[in-house]
Amino acid sequence: MASGGEVSTPVPDEETTESLASQKREERLRKFRELHFKRNEARKLNHQEVVEEDKRLKLPANWEAKKARLEYELLVDEKKKECAARGENYDRVKLLEISAEDAERWERKKKKKNPDPGFSGYAEAQLRQYQRLTKQIKPDMESYERQREEYGEDFHPTSNSLIHGTHVPSKDGVDRMVQDLEKQIEKRSKYSRRRAYNDDADIDYINERNAKFNKKAERFYGKYTAEIKQNLERGTAV
Numbered sequence: 636m637a638s639g640g641e642v643s644t645p646v647p648d649e650e651t652t653e654s655l656a657s658q659k660r661e662e663r664l665r666k667f668r669e670l671h672f673k674r675n676e677a678r679k680l681n682h683q684e685v686v687e688e689d690k691r692l693k694l695p696a697n698w699e700a701k702k703a704r705l706e707y708e709l710l711v712d713e714k715k716k717e718c719a720a721r722g723e724n725y726d727r728v729k730l731l732e733i734s735a736e737d738a739e740r741w742e743r744k745k746k747k748k749n750p751d752p753g754f755s756g757y758a759e760a761q762l763r764q765y766q767r768l769t770k771q772i773k774p775d776m777e778s779y780e781r782q783r784e785e786y787g788e789d790f791h792p793t794s795n796s797l798i799h800g801t802h803v804p805s806k807d808g809v810d811r812m813v814q815d816l817e818k819q820i821e822k823r824s825k826y827s828r829r830r831a832y833n834d835d836a837d838i839d840y841i842n843e844r845n846a847k848f849n850k851k852a853e854r855f856y857g858k859y860t861a862e863i864k865q866n867l868e869r870g871t872a873v
Contacts, residue, residue, distance in 0.1 A: 778805065
């Protein structure tokens with residue numbers, strides 16, 4: 636019999652102990668399954684990222700720009716269809732959507748843009764020169780009217796007209812042509828990179844490459860070898 640000051644503690648039976656152990660085991664298994672699931676998910680995501688990165692590396696360098704351009708064109712096509720369905724003009728709607736700041740920025744870009752794209756071929760260069768020359772031409776309406784009165788029906792020649800060689804250019808026209816030719820000659824002289832050939836210079840090379848090498852050697856070692864070179868030319872070298 637226990638005394639009045641003592642408190643008796645219940646002793647857990649075997650079933651309770653096994654139940655607690657089973658719960659702990661189930662909890663550990665559940666956590667293990669969660670970790671295993673997370674590991675598999677991370678492995679799957681890493682594999683997908685590696686595949687996507689490999690695809691990106693195999694794409695052309697300008698793929699992002701092309702993709703953005705295609706998306707923009709698709710968007711423009713959709714807007715055009717919407718405007719056509721509403722009976723509106725797409726260009727006018729587009730201008731209404733452009734802000735004043737954007738318009739000013741694009742205008743500044745146009746002014747800063749270099750109008751000369753550089754040399755790409757003789758045909759393109761000739762076309763640019765033709766356009767430049769035609770922009771400089773200012774029609775002389777007085778001379779035009781005089782010639783029309785002078786030639787009458789033959790002003791617009793046909794196969795039966797005999798006015799070939801009768802046109803005499805004006806002094807202003809001749810002066811303008813001479814000035815333009817002088818500008819072309821001056822421009823060519825500035826852009827010419829070929830060295831002027833001196834007929835009186837000594838020939839101490841066998842080809843163009845050897846000539847460049849000799850000039851380079853002369854520039855760096857000429858002051859040290861000047862006396863030896865003179866002796867060789869006089870035939871007094873030891």
